[in-house]
Amino acid sequence: MNTSALSLTPRQRRAFGLLVGSEIKIAIRRPVGLFVAIGIPCALLVIFGSIPATTRPNQALGGISFFNLYVPTLMVFVLIAVGLAGLPQQLSTYRQQGVLRRMSTTPVPPSWLLAAQTTVSLILAVVGIGILVGAGAGAFGLALPHDLGGYLVSFVALVLTAAATIALGLVIAAVAKTPQIAQGLTAVAFYPLAFFSGLYVPIQEIHSQVVTDISKVLPTGVGFTALHAAFGGHGPGVEPLLVLAAWGVGATLLATRLFRWE
Amino acid sequence: MSTQQLIQAEPGPSVSVSSDRSPAPVIEVAHLRKAYGTTVAVDDVSFTVHAGEIFGILGRNGAGKTTTVECVTGLRTPDRGEISVLGLDPRRDRRELHERVGVQLQESAVPDLMRVAEAVELYASFYREPADGRELIASLGLEDARQTYFKHLSGGQKQRLSIVLALIGRPEIAVLDELTTGLDPEARRDTWRLIEGVRARGVTIVLVTHFMEEAERLCDRVAMIDHGRVVALDRPAALAVAATTSKRVRFTTTEPFLDELLLELPEATAVAHHGLEVLVAGTGDLVTAVVLALHRAGIHAEDIQTETANLEDAFLTLTDEANHSATNGETR
Numbered sequence: 001m002n003t004s005a006l007s008l009t010p011r012q013r014r015a016f017g018l019l020v021g022s023e024i025k026i027a028i029r030r031p032v033g034l035f036v037a038i039g040i041p042c043a044l045l046v047i048f049g050s051i052p053a054t055t056r057p058n059q060a061l062g063g064i065s066f067f068n069l070y071v072p073t074l075m076v077f078v079l080i081a082v083g084l085a086g087l088p089q090q091l092s093t094y095r096q097q098g099v100l101r102r103m104s105t106t107p108v109p110p111s112w113l114l115a116a117q118t119t120v121s122l123i124l125a126v127v128g129i130g131i132l133v134g135a136g137a138g139a140f141g142l143a144l145p146h147d148l149g150g151y152l153v154s155f156v157a158l159v160l161t162a163a164a165t166i167a168l169g170l171v172i173a174a175v176a177k178t179p180q181i182a183q184g185l186t187a188v189a190f191y192p193l194a195f196f197s198g199l200y201v202p203i204q205e206i207h208s209q210v211v212t213d214i215s216k217v218l219p220t221g222v223g224f225t226a227l228h229a230a231f232g233g234h235g236p237g238v239e240p241l242l243v244l245a246a247w248g249v250g251a252t253l254l255a256t257r258l259f260r261w262e
Numbered sequence: 263m264s265t266q267q268l269i270q271a272e273p274g275p276s277v278s279v280s281s282d283r284s285p286a287p288v289i290e291v292a293h294l295r296k297a298y299g300t301t302v303a304v305d306d307v308s309f310t311v312h313a314g315e316i317f318g319i320l321g322r323n324g325a326g327k328t329t330t331v332e333c334v335t336g337l338r339t340p341d342r343g344e345i346s347v348l349g350l351d352p353r354r355d356r357r358e359l360h361e362r363v364g365v366q367l368q369e370s371a372v373p374d375l376m377r378v379a380e381a382v383e384l385y386a387s388f389y390r391e392p393a394d395g396r397e398l399i400a401s402l403g404l405e406d407a408r409q410t411y412f413k414h415l416s417g418g419q420k421q422r423l424s425i426v427l428a429l430i431g432r433p434e435i436a437v438l439d440e441l442t443t444g445l446d447p448e449a450r451r452d453t454w455r456l457i458e459g460v461r462a463r464g465v466t467i468v469l470v471t472h473f474m475e476e477a478e479r480l481c482d483r484v485a486m487i488d489h490g491r492v493v494a495l496d497r498p499a500a501l502a503v504a505a506t507t508s509k510r511v512r513f514t515t516t517e518p519f520l521d522e523l524l525l526e527l528p529e530a531t532a533v534a535h536h537g538l539e540v541l542v543a544g545t546g547d548l549v550t551a552v553v554l555a556l557h558r559a560g561i562h563a564e565d566i567q568t569e570t571a572n573l574e575d576a577f578l579t580l581t582d583e584a585n586h587s588a589t590n591g592e593t594r
Contacts, residue, residue, distance in 0.1 A: 015387040022384055029375040098370035104337060105365035107357050108388040
């Protein structure tokens with residue numbers, strides 16, 4: 001992946017396009033990943049968006065509705081689903097079956113497949129989050145950022161959270177020798193990360209210093225905080241964004257060091 | 263004394279290295295060595311492949327064949343030795359090498375849920391001047407499987423797809439590793455015809471195999487590899503002839519006799535008893551000498567069989583010889 005998109009020849013761009021296209025087709029043919037990354041969060045959006053009690057302002061939550069608090073959580077959920085669940089599963093399967101080995105004998109290196117997979121993960125994330133924001137605002141009265149700055153900060157927070165979860169997924173893909181091991185590692189990482197995104201219960205409601213401290217360190221906790229703040233109109237500040245960036249850079253370096261093509 | 267030991271007791275056949283150097287060399291490997299930790303996969307391998315030939319790399323599982331082709335195709339970095347393929351350095355000029363050398367490796371695949379036609383279109387896009395995928399699919403008999411998922415292909419169809427993918431870039435050299443392993447005899451023969459067809463297109467072929475029959479049938483020249491070393495390199499027929507310099511006679515007798523009776527003969531080099539069945543190895547007019555010696559001693563021999571060597575015998579003799587000298591005479 002040393003070659004940036006700009007330095008690719010038209011032929012290479014076409015090859016990469018076909019690679020991404022075929023990975024999308026494969027993702028549609030085995031729709032479990034789509035179900036987890038898009039189906040589950042959208043179902044939760046519809047459920048909580050349809051309950052009157054969750055869409056009304058709530059004094060216990062500082063005057064905002066549970067729904068407005070929960071949508072950023074669902075966005076983070078989409079990102080851990082594509083990065084942590086989908087990506088390592090697919091890459092470790094490809095490694096085990098010899099798909100990476102097959103590609104390593106062509107003029108196109110197997111790192112392109114990794115890049116294509118990452119691209120597909122990002123496309124899935126854009127689709128999932130697009131549906132959450134579009135349907136949330138259109139049908140269930142989701143409060144959107146007040147100004148352009150709010151959108152910009154939300155976008156940066158999303159990109160950094162995506163980078164962190166995808167890089168963590170690559171670390172799992174690098175460490176796991178088989179798809180089964182990848183699945184196990186994903187499960188171990190998935191539930192705590194989902195918890196600190198507020199998936200099961202809002203972190204603010206737990207009133208535990210330990211939980212709050214951990215949520216300030218884990219990428220999903222920080223990602224949620226940054227997104228919630230950006231959507232609520234008061235910026236998250238620089239600190240959460242730096243923590244997210246540190247996760248992204250650190251995990252990427254680790255994955256690069258550990259990754260084996262065979 | 264077992265047959266194994268009997269063969270080892272024989273003097274080694276002289277193995278000549280082919281000296282015809284007419285076509286240009288396209289692959290040159292000199293003193294290749296590759297170890298994984300303490301395991302030496304390839305100890306010292308040298309060979310030259312000429313343009314337009316089918317060159318066989320023959321050896322048992324674990325002999326170092328795959329590691330050799332992985333080094334030749336730039337997938338692994340050798341610890342020592344020189345490799346030149348089409349004038350390129352496989353590691354440094356890897357991308358250019360892969361444009362011009364098609365490779366089919368063991369344990370390699372396309373994704374389960376990719377269709378045949380999709381895989382061919384995708385792989386075609388990787389190359390500068392790809393072949394016509396549709397035509398290639400048809401010529402390898404995959405027309406009816408164009409829309410089939412990879413995971414639903416039969417073993418033979420998967421192998422044919424991997425030949426299509428190895429040829430899709432219009433390579434000058436095709437490296438085919440254990441292409442017919444796991445195929446039934448009919449599919450294997452079909453694949454052999456395909457390989458001959460590929461060579462007829464002017465593609466040089468490096469065929470890695472552990473099937474003697476395959477090497478004998480297809481290859482112009484064969485390098486036999488054992489324990490990471492080339493133990494012989496020649497035309498298959500020449501290697502078989504080299505092995506026939508030692509002959510074997512098998513017969514049964516009605517009564518036992520002492521081995522010395524036959525070992526005294528200048529033609530005999532070793533004798534093995536298995537009950538009343540006797541196996542004698544030696545050179546020259548062995549049958550006549552043995553029968554006469556027995557007759558003189560008043561022993562009647564029945565079911566006399568002489569064994570002629572083929573490539574498989576050559577392989578067994580040569581690899582045992584290599585093993586024999588490597589372990590200073592210890593038997594396995």
